[in-house]
Amino acid sequence: MDIFFSRFSVVLLVLISWNSFTTTEAYDALDPNGNITIKWDIKSWTPDGYMAVVTIFNFQQYRHIEAPGWQLGWSWRKKEVIWNMVGAQATDQGDCSKFKGNMPHCCKKTPTVVDLLPGTPYNQQISNCCRGGVISSWAQDPATAISSFQIFVGQSGTTNTTVRAPRNITLKAPGPGYTCGPAQHVPSTKFMSPDNRRKTQALLTWNITCTYSQFLARKTPTCCVSLSSFYNETIIPCPTCSCGCQNSSLAGSCVDPKIASVVPALGKNNLEPLLQCTNHMCPIRIHWHVKTNYKEYWRVKVAITNFNYNMNYSQWNLVVQHPNFDNITQLFSFNYNPLNPYADINDTAMLWGIKFYNDMLSQAGPLGNVQSELLFRKNPSKFTFEKGWAFPRRIYFNGDNCVMPPPDAYPWLPNGTPNLETSPFIILLITFISVLILM
Incomplete structure (x- = not known):
């Protein structure tokens, strides 16, 4: 009996080790620091919420996001709605029947956002938007390894102490494979004016880090x-x-x-x-x-x-x-x-x-x-x-x-x-x- 339990323990240890190995495949020895970092910069307060710029940085040396592009999703912590977006759009408006007059862009508790396509009218664009969700790898072209959009959030709180970061962030690029951690409060991002003469900073900044695993992306090579x-x-x-x-x-x-x-x-x-x-x-x-x-x-x-x-x-x-x-x-x-x-x-x-x-x-x-x-x-x-x-x-x-x-x-x-x-x-x-x- 002791021999049986000893052998069983060895087999169990091997199975646990194997399972641990498969879940660590997100680490890439050829790109040990590669990840996708999402910055959520609140730049101003509005009567019932805030305006933020969300930027996706692809810090992976050789893994890029190809057509049909990225999809970013999350869950709101409170009863937030998206009043408007510039440079991106939610794929589903959701149920906005309780609103009269001015309708929100999206009322879903779990919105999914996609990039706009090339050729989008200029007044609907911001910098680094509108490439159909395609993002270059960092080594190929750092200038196009970034994607951004502007979001106006309502019913969210209007101070640093009342606003809450979104949770359960998901990134499809364009399919599965990325796992995103929770939003972390980090030092506020600093911005330079177009003429490089004035420096401003975000009122509040959250960082979300996403890592890739080929094992999660697909069942076969x-x-x-x-x-x-x-x-x-x-x-x-x-x-x-x-x-x-x-x-x-x-x-x-x-x-x-x-x-x-x-x-x-x-x-x-x-x-x-x-x-x-x-x-x-x-x-x-x-x-x-x-x-x-x-x-x-x-x-x-x-x-x-x-x-x-x-x-x-x-x-x-x-x-x-x-x-x-x-x-x-x-x-x-x-x-x-x-x-x-x-x-x-x-x-x-x-x-x-x-x-x-x-x-x-x-x-x-x-x-x-x-x-x-x-x-x-x-x-x-x-x-x-x-x-x-x-x-x-x-x-x-x-x-x-x-x-x-x-x-x-x-x-x-x-x-x-x-x-x-x-x-x-x-x-x-x-x-x-x-x-x-x-x-």
Whole structure:
């Protein structure tokens, strides 16, 4: 009996540890300080409430909010109503039947707010609004990593001691994945006048911090990686069922590419995927091909393919971890930014498309791919083609960790082949000459 309870305790401890691990997935080792911070700045009091500016800051280095954009929700603590909004709108007015004459913008106890679309009339805009809820990642473009709106709240209290912060804050961006903490009273935000000559500050400021978890966002991965090289004819595909299997409901619907043109899509940027039928069933595949070997350099081709007929990936980005990124020399048709969460290690790069050229990864089909080539300088103390060293350690697409092939499946050098020092053309030429001599 004692042995039984001892074993049961061990199993219980393992289960508790596993559960704890899954809930800590919000921590990202490549972006340890990344989060979305929502600032709620009360700037003036009104006869029955206040006017506030709410600002969403995306401090995540490479995870952005794409179309159809963010949705922000909360619960009022008292009987608050929203009299008016500038730069955003509530999705549902709710029951405002008790009001006569001037109707509130929203009377719901739990409002949901969305950004306005580009082209909104100027008198309904404020700074950093009206991009359809799309927010860039901080490393891609800090200027557009912010979204703001103005809100006029009534029946809320008109002093610092009578007003209450909203609670149960939720952020969908555009789907689930973010968990928001409670509103915290922080030192009041300071503002500069447009001419930078006068400084003012908010009457009261609350901060809400939201963190992302891929585990909470979706039940299956969203991307996978395939590999190939010039020195091995084997192409390593994405692992089978990387993002689900064709017979599984978790993978979503799929169609044969031969008949895809006659299958109506559900609409652009629809959260329900309609995938091209593949063995991996991932919306996105990244292919890393070791293309060429020179005396002092080596070259890689990276291709990203969209298998989702329902999604255009705007402002997409790729994060790649490889030890030779400290010696990257040239990049073609992608932007590049090093990510150094730990100052003494420079092995992680963020890649994204050039604006108005290939920053949109189109829906599945002939245009559903983007590609680039990377040129690296060899570091004699590190460089080798042996044991799969030339392939990435980790790849993220739009902030989600992609499924990699197992390391023992990587395209290795043929047995007995020394580390290559010349181009494959020279090697083939030498081989051909040797055959002629033997004949």
